[in-house]
Amino acid sequence: MEREEIIEKLTIMLLYLTSWRELTSRGPSPLRAWKGYNFDVLNDLTEKGYISGSRRAKSVYIEDKCIEEAKELLKEYFDFEEET
Secondary structure, X not given: OOHXXXXXXXXXXXXXXXXXXXXXXXXXXXXXXXXXXXXXXHHHHHHOOOEEOOOOOOEEEEOHXXXXXXXXXXXXXXXXXXXX
């Protein structure tokens, strides 16, 4: 596995693990996470449809595709499953 692939997988997991939902008048918002990661990686994840949001915003929306990938990676590498 190449370094870039490892960094991307770790970023997907960290985006998910550090995400939150805001409560709005219409109910919970989509998952969001801060953009505290390498911008090249974030740009790649945006192009692949894993995250979305404004370039000016300090946070991104985490798409369902990213959530599912993060859960699979966490299970594979750390045997971690969220309790529901």
